[in-house]
Amino acid sequence: MTGLVVTGIGVVAPTGVGVEAHWSSLVRGEPAIRPIVGFDPAQYGVSLAGQVTGFVPADHVDPRLMVQTDRWTWMSLAAATLAAQDAGYTAPEDAYATSVFLAAGSGGNEFSQHEIQGLWAKGPKSVGAYQSIAWFYAASTGQISIRDGYKGPSGVVVSEGAGGLDSIGWARRVVRRGTPAVLVGGTEAGVTPYALLCQATSGRLSTATAPEDAYKPFDRRASGHVVGEGGAILLVEDPGAARARGVDRVWGEVVGHGATHDAHHHADPAPDARQYARAIQLSLTDAGITPDEVDLVLADGAGVPELDALELEALQRVFGGRADPVPVTAPSSFTGRLMAGGSALDVATALLAMRDGIVPGTAHLDDPVDAPGLDLVQHSRAQQVETAVVLARGFGGFNSSLVLRRPTEERTS
Amino acid sequence: MSTTGRRVVITGIGVVAPGSMGREGFWEMITAGRTATRRITFFDPGRFRSQVAAEVDFDGRKLGLTAHEVFRNDRFVQMAMVAADEAVADSGLALGGGVEATDPDRVGVVLGSAVGATMRLEDEYVAVSDAGTHWLVDPQYASRFLHHALVPSCGATELAVRFGASGPATVVSTGCTSGIDAVGYGSQLIEDGDADVVIAGASDAPISPISMACFDTIRATTGNNDDPEHAAKPFDARRDGFVMGEGSAVLVLEELEHARLRGAEVYCEVSGYANRCNAHHMTGLRPDGVEMAEAIRLALDQGRIDADEVGYVNAHGSGTKQNDRHETAAVKLSLGPTAQQVSMSSIKSMIGHSLGAIGSIEIAATALAVQRGVVPPTANYEVPDPECDLDYVPNTAREQKVDVALSVGSGFGGFQSAIVLAHPTRRTP
Numbered sequence: 001m002t003g004l005v006v007t008g009i010g011v012v013a014p015t016g017v018g019v020e021a022h023w024s025s026l027v028r029g030e031p032a033i034r035p036i037v038g039f040d041p042a043q044y045g046v047s048l049a050g051q052v053t054g055f056v057p058a059d060h061v062d063p064r065l066m067v068q069t070d071r072w073t074w075m076s077l078a079a080a081t082l083a084a085q086d087a088g089y090t091a092p093e094d095a096y097a098t099s100v101f102l103a104a105g106s107g108g109n110e111f112s113q114h115e116i117q118g119l120w121a122k123g124p125k126s127v128g129a130y131q132s133i134a135w136f137y138a139a140s141t142g143q144i145s146i147r148d149g150y151k152g153p154s155g156v157v158v159s160e161g162a163g164g165l166d167s168i169g170w171a172r173r174v175v176r177r178g179t180p181a182v183l184v185g186g187t188e189a190g191v192t193p194y195a196l197l198c199q200a201t202s203g204r205l206s207t208a209t210a211p212e213d214a215y216k217p218f219d220r221r222a223s224g225h226v227v228g229e230g231g232a233i234l235l236v237e238d239p240g241a242a243r244a245r246g247v248d249r250v251w252g253e254v255v256g257h258g259a260t261h262d263a264h265h266h267a268d269p270a271p272d273a274r275q276y277a278r279a280i281q282l283s284l285t286d287a288g289i290t291p292d293e294v295d296l297v298l299a300d301g302a303g304v305p306e307l308d309a310l311e312l313e314a315l316q317r318v319f320g321g322r323a324d325p326v327p328v329t330a331p332s333s334f335t336g337r338l339m340a341g342g343s344a345l346d347v348a349t350a351l352l353a354m355r356d357g358i359v360p361g362t363a364h365l366d367d368p369v370d371a372p373g374l375d376l377v378q379h380s381r382a383q384q385v386e387t388a389v390v391l392a393r394g395f396g397g398f399n400s401s402l403v404l405r406r407p408t409e410e411r412t413s
Numbered sequence: 414m415s416t417t418g419r420r421v422v423i424t425g426i427g428v429v430a431p432g433s434m435g436r437e438g439f440w441e442m443i444t445a446g447r448t449a450t451r452r453i454t455f456f457d458p459g460r461f462r463s464q465v466a467a468e469v470d471f472d473g474r475k476l477g478l479t480a481h482e483v484f485r486n487d488r489f490v491q492m493a494m495v496a497a498d499e500a501v502a503d504s505g506l507a508l509g510g511g512v513e514a515t516d517p518d519r520v521g522v523v524l525g526s527a528v529g530a531t532m533r534l535e536d537e538y539v540a541v542s543d544a545g546t547h548w549l550v551d552p553q554y555a556s557r558f559l560h561h562a563l564v565p566s567c568g569a570t571e572l573a574v575r576f577g578a579s580g581p582a583t584v585v586s587t588g589c590t591s592g593i594d595a596v597g598y599g600s601q602l603i604e605d606g607d608a609d610v611v612i613a614g615a616s617d618a619p620i621s622p623i624s625m626a627c628f629d630t631i632r633a634t635t636g637n638n639d640d641p642e643h644a645a646k647p648f649d650a651r652r653d654g655f656v657m658g659e660g661s662a663v664l665v666l667e668e669l670e671h672a673r674l675r676g677a678e679v680y681c682e683v684s685g686y687a688n689r690c691n692a693h694h695m696t697g698l699r700p701d702g703v704e705m706a707e708a709i710r711l712a713l714d715q716g717r718i719d720a721d722e723v724g725y726v727n728a729h730g731s732g733t734k735q736n737d738r739h740e741t742a743a744v745k746l747s748l749g750p751t752a753q754q755v756s757m758s759s760i761k762s763m764i765g766h767s768l769g770a771i772g773s774i775e776i777a778a779t780a781l782a783v784q785r786g787v788v789p790p791t792a793n794y795e796v797p798d799p800e801c802d803l804d805y806v807p808n809t810a811r812e813q814k815v816d817v818a819l820s821v822g823s824g825f826g827g828f829q830s831a832i833v834l835a836h837p838t839r840r841t842p
Binding site for chain 1: 460461462485517518522527528529534535538539541542544545546548549550551552555556557558559560561562563564565566567569570571573574576577578579580581582583584585586587588594598601605622623625626627628629630631633687688689690691692693694695696704707824825826827828
């Protein structure tokens with residue numbers, strides 16, 4: 001397989017704008033799930049979400065571009081800039097040498113709701129010129145490409161929550177075919193009235209009103225999850241190309257990916273965890289490692305008892321033979337589930353854990369379910385992480401697994 | 414060309430297109446030069462600038478879908494399911510178990526869609542907002558399947574479940590190049606060894622008030638409401654915008670040896686695919702066509718194909734002033750002197766522009782052209798435009814042996830994609 005190095009991370013998340021703000025929330029154990037602001041969600045049976053409160057779009061996005069785009073794209077534009085800055089990356093002379101390959105989930109929700117509202121209340125002439133470019137799922141990818149002058153092969157994949165990892169899987173194919181640098185990951189902005197209603201029909205959202213009760217992956221009192229907004233965009237590069245441009249700091253290497261589909265039901269997961277376990281196994285095989293070599297698993301952590309049980313079963317299938325239990329944490333418990341943005345943010349979190357030798361805990365995991373052979377991490381703790389597996393599932397049966405490795409000293413230089 | 418040496422062929426085709434039924438109906442229609450554009454019937458278009466579209470007379474129940482499948486899925490998913498059923502049956506593959514069956518873990522799904530379940534999302538919004546009266550929408554009027562509508566990956570899920578395909582699955586949503594990119598990505602899954610079979614295609618159903626309104630305001634769609642049957646005029650000097658369409662095409666992509674071992678009939682090989690961005694404007698195109706030309710050159714290079722081998726270009730040919738000029742320049746730039754001899758046509762003149770779906774429908778048309786030695790025409794072509802001076806195969810299909818064909822697309826966001834199909838008997842260098 002083609003190895004990639006992650007050279008830049010841009011985070012716009014409920015836990016903070018910027019990679020360090022996000023990380024310190026996790027290390028300090030401060031979840032960002034709070035009562036929804038911006039509208040009254042009472043009638044949706046949901047009162048909490050992970051909203052990005054510290055984000056001032058005008059600090060990141062040209063006002064002329066702001067009026068043409070949805071909040072989702074503002075966050076993508078900001079995260080892409082942060083990632084490029086973090087990587088010390090400026091567009092090379094060859095405009096075809098950079099790609100934008102993001103995951104999307106639900107598109108430009110607030111913008112689109114506003115335009116459809118106007119159309120039905122007032123008629124077709126009320127629809128503005130930017131609806132055609134603000135709502136559709138490729139909007140953020142296109143806007144980043146245009147703003148930053150990136151002409152490489154660009155794309156958008158949608159596999160609900162698995163998308164953030166899948167975009168990295170696809171970026172490997174792009175690099176393999178000769179493009180040295182790709183922006184990956186994604187953001188999501190679905191904490192809006194109509195998008196929240198849509199998400200609530202999944203039947204998986206918690207109705208709890210206290211944050212400590214609402215999203216508790218792997219806890220005996222788990223009762224669903226909370227939605228959130230934001231995500232992360234990362235710059236991944238061909239290792240040789242990164243060296244050639246004199247990169248002085250590599251976050252980590254992407255060494256394996258595996259993706260499967262349950263192929264079982266339009267909404268419900270397969271009753272066994274075979275395909276989920278197979279995705280994990282494929283990623284390990286791709287990385288050329290055994291389950292014993294994995295130091296940390298960042299789980300999907302759906303917070304729905306049935307889905308949690310299936311995830312633990314998948315992990316037991318793969319890691320059950322180990323002498324020491326594998327540590328498993330679910331950092332999405334700090335932000336809520338960000339759909340396409342969530343698994344990209346988990347990749348950022350895994351790389352931070354490697355950098356600092358700290359494993360973040362799972363928020364509100366007070367009374368863990370039985371998980372023989374697995375070490376469910378309740379609170380952040382010091383632990384060296386050389387190899388991490390990031391997992392994600394998408395509604396309908398998408399399974400995705402990514403293997404990351406800490407850069408060795410000579411690789412960093 | 415893949416680094417692994419694994420080659421990809423098309424062994425099944427299914428089509429849901431305006432004005433016809435299935436793959437053979439579609440082929441008969443486009444080679445007859447018949448148009449399916451008409452005054453919009455789905456809603457009263459009286460208040461809209463563009464009142465013309467290419468609609469599919471589609472009834473999922475009559476085409477094999479269950480009542481539950483129709484109830485929970487947007488039209489774009491329903492059309493993809495019907496097209497996929499035809500494609501898989503056409504391929505002769507045994508999916509979903511049995512002694513001769515292909516290993517389901519080695520079967521992937523890649524479905525393209527530019528706007529996903531936009532129609533369902535709008536219909537439901539009208540109910541929950543009481544026709545735009547309430548911003549805080551009322552859940553009592555909501556369908557239970559709105560999460561399915563919100564995130565278009567439900568389309569890939571339906572296909573994976575339908576065929577028991579437990580390999581990698583995704584939706585690709587790169588605007589109007591989605592249909593080419595979906596087939597391109599599907600081919601890459603096979604080349605890279607992650608699947609042996611991929612059900613790949615695209616579907617879109619955008620003939621709805623919000624879609625028509627948003628293209629109205631930027632004047633991308635035609636204002637030729639008086640003569641709907643001749644409203645789409647790609648490359649003609651009188652062209653004034655595209656005609657909205659809908660539909661789906663799904664292809665069965667298969668690793669060459671896998672197809673040979675089971676004695677499958679092969680339409681053509683997918684020899685190359687490339688995508689580039691113009692990094693210029695979300696909707697605008699520069700007249701020089703440089704980035705599309707780059708995508709074409711790279712796609713040909715992958716297949717180690719010289720420009721002079723290309724016999725047919727299935728054009729994006731949307732019928733906007735800008736596009737057709739841009740694309741003509743791109744073909745001249747990439748094919749050089751061959752551009753003056755190549756047959757180039759736009760089937761959007763007959764079936765409209767179904768956004769992301771059209772890329773796969775055009776690949777289906779191109780594959781059939783290669784297999785059958787017939788090039789479909791550009792309908793409604795009468796008045797030449799000095800800026801569009803290639804051979805657009807005016808109005809009448811042409812019998813022509815095609816060894817190598819290109820299908821190209823261009824989309825909002827600046828995406829430019831090209832795919833190369835080659836006849837199975839073409840001698841590889």
